[in-house]
Amino acid sequence: MNGRLYEKIKELFSGFAGKNNYRMRRKIKGRLMFFLSFLAAFVGVTCLFSILYSLIKTGLAGMSLALFTDDAAPPWLENEGGMRHAFIGQLILTGVGSLIGIPVGVLGGVYLAEYGNRSRFGKIVSGLADVSVSVPTIIVGTFVYSFLVQPFGGFNGWAGAIALAIIILPLVMRTTEDALRLIPWTMREAAFALGAPYYKVINDVVLKSAFSAVFTGVSLAVSRIAGETAPLLFTSFNNNYLSADMSAPMPSLTVTVFQYAGSPYEKWVLSAWASALVMTVFILLLNVILKRMMKRRKFS
Amino acid sequence: MKHGPFESDLASEHLNFYYGNKQALKDVSLNVEKNKITALIGPSGCGKTTFLRCFNRMHDLYKGNRYEGRILFKGKNILEKGTDLAALRGQIGMVFQKPTPFPMSVFDNVAYGLRLKGIQNKQELADRVEAALKKAALWEEVETRLNGSAMGLSGGQQQRLSIARTLAPEPDVVLFDEPTSALDPISTAKIEDLMRELRGQMTMIIVTHNMQQAARISDWTVFMYMGELIETGKTDKIFTAPSVKMTEEYITGQFG
Numbered sequence: 119m120n121g122r123l124y125e126k127i128k129e130l131f132s133g134f135a136g137k138n139n140y141r142m143r144r145k146i147k148g149r150l151m152f153f154l155s156f157l158a159a160f161v162g163v164t165c166l167f168s169i170l171y172s173l174i175k176t177g178l179a180g181m182s183l184a185l186f187t188d189d190a191a192p193p194w195l196e197n198e199g200g201m202r203h204a205f206i207g208q209l210i211l212t213g214v215g216s217l218i219g220i221p222v223g224v225l226g227g228v229y230l231a232e233y234g235n236r237s238r239f240g241k242i243v244s245g246l247a248d249v250s251v252s253v254p255t256i257i258v259g260t261f262v263y264s265f266l267v268q269p270f271g272g273f274n275g276w277a278g279a280i281a282l283a284i285i286i287l288p289l290v291m292r293t294t295e296d297a298l299r300l301i302p303w304t305m306r307e308a309a310f311a312l313g314a315p316y317y318k319v320i321n322d323v324v325l326k327s328a329f330s331a332v333f334t335g336v337s338l339a340v341s342r343i344a345g346e347t348a349p350l351l352f353t354s355f356n357n358n359y360l361s362a363d364m365s366a367p368m369p370s371l372t373v374t375v376f377q378y379a380g381s382p383y384e385k386w387v388l389s390a391w392a393s394a395l396v397m398t399v400f401i402l403l404l405n406v407i408l409k410r411m412m413k414r415r416k417f418s
Numbered sequence: 419m420k421h422g423p424f425e426s427d428l429a430s431e432h433l434n435f436y437y438g439n440k441q442a443l444k445d446v447s448l449n450v451e452k453n454k455i456t457a458l459i460g461p462s463g464c465g466k467t468t469f470l471r472c473f474n475r476m477h478d479l480y481k482g483n484r485y486e487g488r489i490l491f492k493g494k495n496i497l498e499k500g501t502d503l504a505a506l507r508g509q510i511g512m513v514f515q516k517p518t519p520f521p522m523s524v525f526d527n528v529a530y531g532l533r534l535k536g537i538q539n540k541q542e543l544a545d546r547v548e549a550a551l552k553k554a555a556l557w558e559e560v561e562t563r564l565n566g567s568a569m570g571l572s573g574g575q576q577q578r579l580s581i582a583r584t585l586a587p588e589p590d591v592v593l594f595d596e597p598t599s600a601l602d603p604i605s606t607a608k609i610e611d612l613m614r615e616l617r618g619q620m621t622m623i624i625v626t627h628n629m630q631q632a633a634r635i636s637d638w639t640v641f642m643y644m645g646e647l648i649e650t651g652k653t654d655k656i657f658t659a660p661s662v663k664m665t666e667e668y669i670t671g672q673f674g
Contacts, residue, residue: 304515304518306479307479307518308580309530310507311511311512312507312531312584313507322530326520326521327521
């Protein structure tokens with residue numbers, strides 16, 4: 119707030135409250151603070167709900183059984199065509215990306231929490247993982263493009279899955295690390311005191327104790343990559359056919375929605391809305407369920 | 419080195435211990451009588467827990483810790499390089515201050531140390547788990563819920579479960595690190611009872627802040643102060659007629 123404005127407001131307040139009537143001034147300031155913060159929260163919630171409202175309203179109009187059972191059809195064919203290829207493609211990309219990223223991430227998290235917790239290398243990796251969580255995902259896409267698309271002469275499903283794996287990796291690694299660190303050291307000592315080697319202590323006691331925390335963290339990470347578009351644009355690209363061939367361009371829901379939504383055909387635009395609704399509901403439900411689970415879990 | 423007039427297969431000789439540069443134990447020599455209970459007492463920070471954790475080399479888990487001197491167990495110096503720590507910890511068990519149930523069933527908790535020793539036979543496992551739970555005075559309470567999670571037990575039950583888990587591999591020595599300080603009086607009494615029951619079957623060393631507890635259950639009492647062993651003697655003697663002034667002052671509550 120600049121000085122002059124502040125002076126003016128001060129003048130305004132002192133105008134109707136006596137110079138010594140600081141109680142009244144504070145009361146008004148208090149009300150003002152409440153009102154402004156309420157307004158800000160209201161604006162935020164309104165934005166969210168208007169997105170949901172238009173998504174539901176327009177999305178439901180485009181909803182049909184064909185959306186899930188048919189593949190893409192030319193826009194001039196009325197009442198035909200769906201997004202089955204894109205739903206399946208998205209599932210394959212997310213699934214393969216998770217299959218690559220999660221094991222590496224969990225193992226990396228084990229290293230950070232158990233073996234590397236006092237080494238400089240461990241600290242650097244942990245810090246870098248924090249940074250890479252916030253790297254714009256399109257940068258990951260271009261990076262993967264440079265070594266998995268360009269050298270092979272074309273977009274392919276592997277590149278898309280690996281881009282997603284690279285995004286999920288630091289997320290999984292950090293949540294695993296945090297979850298394992300919450301397990302008290304006395305638990306580990308108790309296992310050591312029975313003569314267990316370190317790898318058995320980690321497997322039988324630490325990972326088991328932290329299982330629900332690691333599981334929820336990993337699932338939230340999966341729900342994050344499930345809605346990614348940018349890293350797929352340069353990697354798996356898109357196509358209009360049902361395909362499970364990872365060495366060719368693969369259809370994905372997010373990129374298809376992006377293309378359909380920008381197309382001049384009303385039918386395609388409606389399909390895009392409907393798909394966006396399906397995806398939003400899916401991710402929303404996943405998040406709500408997982409956060410519920412996270413609240414309920416208890417640490418020993 | 420001073421040999422007592424009793425059977426012993428565990429002794430420390432001129433033991434020094436360092437956390438980094440800080441010396442925590444100074445020239446501690448102690449002969450532990452076999453199959454009896456020895457209590458380590460002394461004010462906070464006197465080194466009694468540090469001393470206890472030397473016997474199963476727990477300090478090796480952390481960097482920068484260093485031992486000097488010898489700890490003889492069955493005639494072998496266990497501080498020597500190349501000592502098989504897993505095997506050592508199979509013979510010298512430990513019970514911690516807080517109950518540490520593993521996130522698995524009651525049965526699997528107790529069987530954990532047995533499986534580590536390579537016992538696979540189901541009948542043998544079942545028999546030894548039952549025996550250990552009976553020794554720990556827990557069998558009747560968990561008989562019907564062996565496959566239930568150990569996390570569902572009460573604090574006192576969890577601590578007796580930890581004891582059963584330690585007893586299952588039939589160690590020669592059990593180290594107790596303030597085993598009742600997190601428990602209510604009834605659970606404490608149960609654990610003291612079971613320690614008395616076990617006397618004669620294994621050597622027990624207990625670190626305790628509770629002097630009545632030391633007086634109630636131990637045969638020998640060792641008083642430590644500032645990393646040094648001040649006085650060792652039969653528990654009756656230490657608590658009625660200590661020969662060192664400082665011991666008397668500590669026991670009568672004048673410091674510590």
